Amino acid sequence: MALDSAKKEGLLKKLEQGVVEFEDDEVREAAQEWVDSGEDTYDAIFDGLVAGMEEVGRLFSAQEYFVPEMLMAADSLYIGLDILKPHMVARDSGVKGAVVIGTVQGDVHDIGKNIVKMMFDVAGFQVHDLGRDVALEDFLKKQLETNSDIVCLSAMMTTTMMGMPKVIEMIKEKNPKCKIMIGGAPITDDIVGKFGADATAKDASNALEEAVKMVVSLRDIQKEANAKS
Numbered sequence: 755m756a757l758d759s760a761k762k763e764g765l766l767k768k769l770e771q772g773v774v775e776f777e778d779d780e781v782r783e784a785a786q787e788w789v790d791s792g793e794d795t796y797d798a799i800f801d802g803l804v805a806g807m808e809e810v811g812r813l814f815s816a817q818e819y820f821v822p823e824m825l826m827a828a829d830s831l832y833i834g835l836d837i838l839k840p841h842m843v844a845r846d847s848g849v850k851g852a853v854v855i856g857t858v859q860g861d862v863h864d865i866g867k868n869i870v871k872m873m874f875d876v877a878g879f880q881v882h883d884l885g886r887d888v889a890l891e892d893f894l895k896k897q898l899e900t901n902s903d904i905v906c907l908s909a910m911m912t913t914t915m916m917g918m919p920k921v922i923e924m925i926k927e928k929n930p931k932c933k934i935m936i937g938g939a940p941i942t943d944d945i946v947g948k949f950g951a952d953a954t955a956k957d958a959s960n961a962l963e964e965a966v967k968m969v970v971s972l973r974d975i976q977k978e979a980n981a982k983s
């Protein structure tokens with residue numbers, strides 16, 4: 755049964771507050787109710803769970819929350835995500851690329867990376883997920899092993915993002931055609947240029963849009979090369 759707008763708002767609030775207050779049962783119930791309604795789970799993930807985590811970030815900055823609260827909120831978010839993710843409606847862009855993704859060495863933040871991965875999955879991309887706290891050379895190894903079109907690097911800290919230019923240099927040296935997208939809270943357009951990456955995106959939907967553009971341009975270059983030979 756489709757949700758009316760009042761019911762939708764209520765469930766979104768319950769998901770958001772459930773993450774902020776680490777109410778696992780509230781999150782579980784609201785996520786299940788959303789799934790049972792048959793609605794696309796995209797809004798529940800972004801306007802419910804992710805909105806809750808944004809508030810947690812604000813509370814941490816205000817020193818009202820500390821690491822244990824962030825950890826509990828992350829657990830609640832993952833409870834909701836596990837229920838909602840399998841029901842996200844496929845988004846077929848007509849382009850299917852291959853991506854290597856991971857959070858860089860020293861950084862255990864993986865929620866953003868997993869949400870970006872989820873968007874690639876629902877778009878039918880082939881995703882090689884290296885996880886979090888990934889040794890820098892492992893990105894290169896995986897790219898060479900899979901010949902993926904794109905390598906996506908995530909970092910949530912100003913310290914760990916400093917590993918990104920090292921990965922970018924290693925990959926570009928071995929395979930200059932490979933596209934590299936970087937993202938996470940500290941990444942700005944300026945940093946993309948400084949680090950020698952090809953693009954960034956502020957959120958998971960924009961990451962997919964950028965990735966589709968990258969794959970299209972790589973396929974065009976390939977077609978031109980084939981036509982010439």
Ligand code: B12
Nearest residue numbers: 811824861862863864865866906908911912937938957958
């Ligand atoms: C949850 C959280 C944690 C959890 C992480 C749990 C987990 N499994 O991920 C835990 C408790 C482990 C944690 C630990 C720490 N954290 Co923390 N954490 C956060 C918090 C509150 C939320 C992050 C989050 O998940 N957001 C929700 C997701 C959906 O958003 P997102 O990650 O930004 O991802 C989106 C975009 O950035 C983008 N994106 C992300 N990756 C990529 C990649 C690509 C290629 C692209 C294109 C886009 C993209 O798309 C995503 C989806 O839309 C942030 C606050 C904040 N404002 O970000 C602090 C924050 C990141 N943490 C911070 C800190 C300081 C720490 C600790 C050092 C705390 C401590 N004293 O121990 C440790 C570090 C541990 C480590 N070595 O990594 C700081 C970093 C400050 C800085 N500038 O360096 C922040 C910013 C808090 C703050 N305001 O100070 N943390």
